[in-house]
Amino acid sequence: xxxxxxxxxxxxxxxxxxxxxxxxxxxxxxxxxxxxxxxxxxxxxxxxxxxxxxxxxxxxxxxxxxxxxxxxxxxxxxxxxxxxxxxxxxxxxxxxxxxxxxxxxxxxxxxxxxxxxxxxxxxxxxxxxxxxxxxxxxxxxxxxxxxxxxxxxxxxxxxxxxxxxxxxxxxxxxxxxxxxxxxxxxxxxxxxxxxxxxxxxxxxxxxxxxxxxxxxxxxxxxxxxxxxxxxxxxxxxxxxxxxxxxxxxxxxxxxxxxxxxxxxxxxxxxxxxxxxxxxxxxxxxxxxxxxxxxxxxxxxxxxxxxxxxxxxxxxxxxxxxxxxxxxxxxxxxxxxxxxxxx
Amino acid sequence: xxxxxxxxxxxxxxxxxxxxxxxxxxxxxxxxxxxxxxxxxxxxxxxxxxxxxxxxxxxxxxxxxxxxxxxxxxxxxxxxxxxxxxxxxxxxxxxxxxxxxxxxxxxxxxxxxxxxxxxxxxxxxxxxxxxxxxxxxxxxxxxxxxxxxxxxxxxxxxxxxxxxxxxxxxxxxxxxxxxxxxxxxxxxxxxxxxxxxxxxxxxxxxxxxxxxxxxxxxxxxxxxxxxxxxxxxxxxxxxxxxxxxxxxx
Numbered sequence: 001x002x003x004x005x006x007x008x009x010x011x012x013x014x015x016x017x018x019x020x021x022x023x024x025x026x027x028x029x030x031x032x033x034x035x036x037x038x039x040x041x042x043x044x045x046x047x048x049x050x051x052x053x054x055x056x057x058x059x060x061x062x063x064x065x066x067x068x069x070x071x072x073x074x075x076x077x078x079x080x081x082x083x084x085x086x087x088x089x090x091x092x093x094x095x096x097x098x099x100x101x102x103x104x105x106x107x108x109x110x111x112x113x114x115x116x117x118x119x120x121x122x123x124x125x126x127x128x129x130x131x132x133x134x135x136x137x138x139x140x141x142x143x144x145x146x147x148x149x150x151x152x153x154x155x156x157x158x159x160x161x162x163x164x165x166x167x168x169x170x171x172x173x174x175x176x177x178x179x180x181x182x183x184x185x186x187x188x189x190x191x192x193x194x195x196x197x198x199x200x201x202x203x204x205x206x207x208x209x210x211x212x213x214x215x216x217x218x219x220x221x222x223x224x225x226x227x228x229x230x231x232x233x234x235x236x237x238x239x240x241x242x243x244x245x246x247x248x249x250x251x252x253x254x255x256x257x258x259x260x261x262x263x264x265x266x267x268x269x270x271x272x273x274x275x276x277x278x279x280x281x282x283x284x285x286x287x288x289x290x291x292x293x294x295x296x297x298x299x300x301x302x303x304x305x306x307x308x309x310x311x312x313x314x315x316x317x318x319x320x321x322x323x324x325x326x327x328x329x330x331x332x333x334x335x336x337x338x339x340x341x342x
Numbered sequence: 343x344x345x346x347x348x349x350x351x352x353x354x355x356x357x358x359x360x361x362x363x364x365x366x367x368x369x370x371x372x373x374x375x376x377x378x379x380x381x382x383x384x385x386x387x388x389x390x391x392x393x394x395x396x397x398x399x400x401x402x403x404x405x406x407x408x409x410x411x412x413x414x415x416x417x418x419x420x421x422x423x424x425x426x427x428x429x430x431x432x433x434x435x436x437x438x439x440x441x442x443x444x445x446x447x448x449x450x451x452x453x454x455x456x457x458x459x460x461x462x463x464x465x466x467x468x469x470x471x472x473x474x475x476x477x478x479x480x481x482x483x484x485x486x487x488x489x490x491x492x493x494x495x496x497x498x499x500x501x502x503x504x505x506x507x508x509x510x511x512x513x514x515x516x517x518x519x520x521x522x523x524x525x526x527x528x529x530x531x532x533x534x535x536x537x538x539x540x541x542x543x544x545x546x547x548x549x550x551x552x553x554x555x556x557x558x559x560x561x562x563x564x565x566x567x568x569x570x571x572x573x574x575x576x577x578x579x580x581x582x583x584x585x586x587x588x589x590x591x
Contacts, residue, residue: 046444047453049437054375054530056434057363061387068390213401216394220352224430231433233531238453268532276532 016308016316020301024232044238052234055267055302059109059226066110067218070117071211082122089124094171097127098164101135107270108136108303109226113218116184116310125180130171133323136270136297137163146293149274155286159293162330166294170322174315183315225309229302233267236301252285252339256331259288260324263296264304270297286339291331298323343425349402351428353395358435360391366438370585374445376529377590445587446524446533448507448551457509457522457537476500476560481523482589484560485536488571494562502538502573503557505584508548509537513565517543521556521573526588533588539563539572548578555581 087093106114111132119128136142138160146156177183268276277292299320307316363384366372372381451457471483476497479487481504487497506521514520522537524530540556541563548554558575 043449044453045441047446047450049441050374050444050446050450051530053434053438057366057372057375057384058380058529058531060359060363061383061390064387064390064394209397209401212394212397215390216352216356216398219356219394220424220427220431224427227430227433237531238450266531268528273532276527 020232024236048234048238051237052230055230055233056227062107062109063219063222063226066106067113067215067222070113070218071214073117073121074214075207075211077121086123086127090175091172093124094126094130094168094175097130097171098134098167099138100131101139104135106135108297111135112306112310113222119180119184125177125183126171126175129174130167133170133298134163134167142270146274158290162294166323166326169326173318173322183311185310185312221309222306225305226302229267229305232301233265236265252335253332255285255288256291256328256335259284259292260295260328263292264300267300267302285335287331287335290334291327295323295327346402348424349398353398355428355431356391356395360388362435362438363388371443373586374443377526446530448509451509451522451535454534457511457520457535477503480504480589481506481521481536481538482525482591484538494571497560498562500560502560504538505553505555505581506537507553514539517541517545519545519548521554524588525591527591539570540575541572542575542578553581553583555579
């Protein structure tokens with residue numbers, strides 16, 4: 001195949017990566033300077049390595065399952081199957097996409113390759129975006145873990161309801177885009193596989209082999225962003241004291257902003273973030289806990305980096321900003337009008 | 343980059359990751375990174391990596407044969423950007439092999455905002471915490487009981503025996519320290535340190551860093567003007583770190 005066209009290379013949102021790096025540096029420098037930068041880095045290295053490897057090891061099986069699911073969808077799902085079962089346009093498509101996660105138990109690492117594949121296979125964009133944002137929460141595993149942590153009550157229902165609402169609204173915003181493929185980044189992967197499998201796989205064994213080949217390519221393609229994201233999250237955790245953040249836990253608005261920031265920085269898998277949120281229940285307001293539970297699975301450091309592999313710059317902006325603003329808004333409203341939620 | 347070379351290197355890295363994970367699994371060090379209940383998923387990941395690698399090798403073999411049979415060479419090559427895929431995915435291997443593995447310890451506790459006694463499950467105490475004999479409860483069991491039992495009177499005077507690392511909280515008085523463990527729900531990214539206050543006159547003689555086995559009775563004391571449960575120690579012995587350093591809620 002030919003070298004990637006210059007326009008596609010420029011579409012890589014370097015600014016996004018640079019922005020994140022700048023924020024991390026700005027937050028890390030003041031605390032590091034006071035304590036002696038060199039000492040801290042050497043002292044922190046084992047902790048950094050442990051946290052980095054912890055996130056990576058935890059995510060590997062989920063990433064494998066996500067990329068395998070993507071490969072299987074590509075090989076086994078007939079091209080017109082999606083068109084037959086999923087409504088084409090508008091609210092119904094977005095709602096269906098938002099609920100699709102109930103049948104695909106994936107978390108935020110696995111959902112990105114799978115969504116990209118489903119959109120390529122003709123899933124309407126509004127449904128795809130709603131699936132991308134809702135599936136990490138609206139799936140059986142996460143529902144069970146949230147119920148285990150908070151009990152079957154308001155927190156659980158609000159988490160599910162708000163996630164679905166935000167996902168569907170964001171999906172609707174995307175439904176004005178006529179050509180779903182235009183939000184996706186060009187990848188070499190499609191071309192190489194077309195070449196590799198110019199003869200369409202016929203037997204079941206051949207199909208599995210084709211699916212596994214797609215899986216390994218996507219594992220490496222998405223894995224590199226997982227590695228970078230896990231490193232950034234580990235840097236934050238090792239070198240930025242969290243006490244400063246935690247001292248602002250009760251302000252009705254500020255606490256919501258802080259928990260949204262924490263959700264981005266910690267990059268915890270959605271299957272267990274409920275247990276982590278529980279650790280903050282005594283120090284943080286109810287609205288901010290919900291913001292953490294709703295926004296965290298949609299956007300964090302590693303998922304943003306993985307988005308940058310699958311989507312162009314402008315769609316990523318929408319994918320991050322709409323959920324951010326809506327979850328900040330709902331968290332603040334809960335604090336202002338229903339403060340005694342817990 | 344030549345696509346066949348890329349594939350070979352891809353297989354090499356994938357197998358490297360699989361064997362790295364297998365090594366951590368075999369040595370039990372996997373529990374320094376993740377909660378025990380996710381170990382089975384890591385095993386699945388290892389199987390997946392090996393299956394994908396074997397499949398890629400098989401693919402290389404088949405396409406090689408086709409090329410020879412049909413006499414055509416592959417002219418395509420992968421964009422240079424894909425070198426980054428290979429490089430970045432070797433980073434876990436590099437970090438894992440070059441930096442000696444070490445579970446989170448007292449340094450991490452300090453940078454994470456100190457040792458807390460926060461609740462780890464809503465509603466009632468998990469039945470296990472209460473069912474265990476008092477001197478078999480770990481730090482997590484005691485924290486649960488302290489947080490969710492409205493009346494602690496029945497627990498006062500109960501014998502306790504816990505293992506944890508020494509953490510010196512600035513809020514404590516001279517004769518006190520905290521015996522602490524990290525609680526890990528998922529992986530070390532969500533780890534937070536929990537601890538019991540230990541009242542022991544010879545606290546000053548303890549090293550700055552290390553693991554201790556504390557035996558004593560449950561009592562209450564005062565911290566920042568509030569009545570808090572604490573462990574009044576009869577003996578504090580230095581011990582080796584346990585093989586499984588974290589507690590799993």
